[in-house]
Amino acid sequence: MITYYRDPDVLVTSTGVRMSGREYRLSDFAQVWHRQGRRSxxxxxxxxxxxxxxxxxxxxxxxxxxxxxxxxxxxxxxxxxxxxxxxxxxxxxxxxxxxxxxxxxxxxxGSRRREIWARIRGSEVLLLDTDNAQRFGQIYRALQRALDHDALAH
CATH class of the missing domain: 1.10.287 (Helix Hairpins)
Known part of the structure; x- marks a missing residue:
């Protein structure tokens, strides 16, 4: 198992994701995107x-x-x-x-809220909502790497 990102609230590995107290397998993800809120x-x-x-x-x-x-x-x-x-x-x-x-x-x-969304088993799920731009970028890149790794493995 490869760990792409870890902090007390988020874990992104080559097998799954834990965010906001919920766990998902990478195969559950159909689509991932991000949104930015209004500038503060x-x-x-x-x-x-x-x-x-x-x-x-x-x-x-x-x-x-x-x-x-x-x-x-x-x-x-x-x-x-x-x-x-x-x-x-x-x-x-x-x-x-x-x-x-x-x-x-x-x-x-950062100066705006950032969110990571995913389509999981047909539902849109808010995975992360933060105003920390650096943390957001690290988590989003880790999630993309994990999904890319999973796609190559299958």
């Missing part, structure tokens, strides 16, 4: 907010440097403004690293 604009907006949060320290630092060069202040004040602007701009690097991790996670999760 809150997930997209969240990514935008993270992007803005990464840029804000750079903008503030640049404004500090520009203000220091434009105003007619003492040398000490000009040096302080330029130094402060540069330090704020440099603070963007570690902050961006943290925020980019959140962006990566948001893309792994």
């Amino acid at each position: 604009w809150s997930a997209v907006a969240g990514r935008g907010v993270l992007g803005i949060a990464m840029i804000v320290p750079l903008v503030i630092g640049a404004v500090g440097v520009l203000v220091a060069l434009v105003i007619n202040a003492s040398t000490a004040a000009t040096v302080a403004l330029i130094g402060g602007g540069i330090l704020i701009g440099l603070a963007a690097a570690p902050l961006s690293d943290i925020l980019l991790e959140f962006v990566d996670r948001s893309y792994d999760k």
Whole structure:
């Protein structure tokens, strides 16, 4: 037996599938397809907010440097403004690293619901409903590989 995918809720092998607490033999599957739900604009907006949060320290630092060069202040004040602007701009690097991790996670999760459907013994059955795009892709590919393997075996 070949295991194509396994997690606590899903098992896809060369002999069968276990999803949503139900078990099916590969020979029970007549057709498999997937559907995508509507886009979650809150997930997209969240990514935008993270992007803005990464840029804000750079903008503030640049404004500090520009203000220091434009105003007619003492040398000490000009040096302080330029130094402060540069330090704020440099603070963007570690902050961006943290925020980019959140962006990566948001893309792994995806911005829409995904479903795997199958026609089993004449009925349409919802096998999986998830908003995790990475997990969905892994399970769907594993199911396709298992069905392809089963078709070659018969």
